[in-house]
Amino acid sequence: MNFAQPVYYPKADYIETDTGNKVSRRATIAGPQNIILGGKTIISSTAIIRGDLRRTGPGHAVVISLGKYCLISEGCILRPPYKTYRGNFNYYPMKIGDHVHIGANTVVEAAMIGNYVEIGKNCIIGKFTMIKDCAKIADNTVIPPNTVVPALVLFSGSPGQFVENLPESTQELFESQTKQYYNRFQPLEG
Template sequence: MSRPTAPVSRRSTKTEYIETDTGNKISRRAYIEGKQNIMLGGKTVIMAGVHLRGDLCRKPEPAAEGEKEKPNTTAISIGRSTVVSTNTTVRPPMRLHKGQMTFIPMRIGDNVFIGPNSHISSASISSHVYVGANCVLSPLCIVKESSKILPNTVVPPGMTVPAGTVVGGKPAKILGEVGDGWGQGGGGEGEEWVEGGDLRALVRSVK
């Protein structure tokens, strides 16, 4: 007579990503500090090993007597359909303000792809930007829309990457333009994602 088989567990297996009401996908292995100071626009992916430093934010000025206490400033704001790849650190930049070091809120736009093992401390990254693997975006640099940063690039502090350009090197230099057709295609049902394009297809593929 055979032994009775053990009952099958009905508990659902945990998935790699937690999905929010607005379609953001956040890896359970991401490190997020200061969650209350981070805004995600929707359908954005935060992969494993990513470190978001929302705790590095500008402290609100003390409220005057009789006034309500002001809320903390948003430290990191990320737009829609943006992908932050594995083991990347996103850290708001610092600067001297009124004799004290203070953190500057960071703004990342829509359809931005940030490659793995990068360190991001820029003031802003506009929409439709592609950042390759192992890049360093130094404090207070600005990356304009529809630009491409090649892998292993170091963008120096305070540099502005013009719109529609390709930069590379250590330190980064402008190597050319992205050209006609940059970012066209992608995002539609069944389409593959393209650099600088609509990243919804890539977001959907992340499980």
């Protein structure tokens, strides 16, 4: 299918679930009962995912939901955003769509990330940010809280600003890219 080199990882370092999620043993995952992984999602080592910061109230609360073919790189921190609403303090759920790649050492406190989104390295995504489908965030971008990043655009800088529109083929391109990455990410025995 492709001629790109596989990315090998030591088999013992990752846990693979039935749905094909690969989660590093060295990732910090707090409150795993509140996290949903869509399948074929990779969580690299030293990532931190905070599922413990849940919305107060009765019943089961989903804190972080990730779609399929997502990649959470090394040193990423995903934590849900918080605010007070009508005088009550609460954390609010974070929803991440399918085919989302998040670069190394990025901090994400977004409320929603759409499908086919690519976020670069060392970014800071502020609280309650909405990132729509097929958007791209360049490396080292700082997105302030409550920003809405529209579909099919490239954002970059500090504070993150519009740079250019992306072609309509972005969705197909990025879908095949994320699928390829998942297929290339192979265990190495021993």
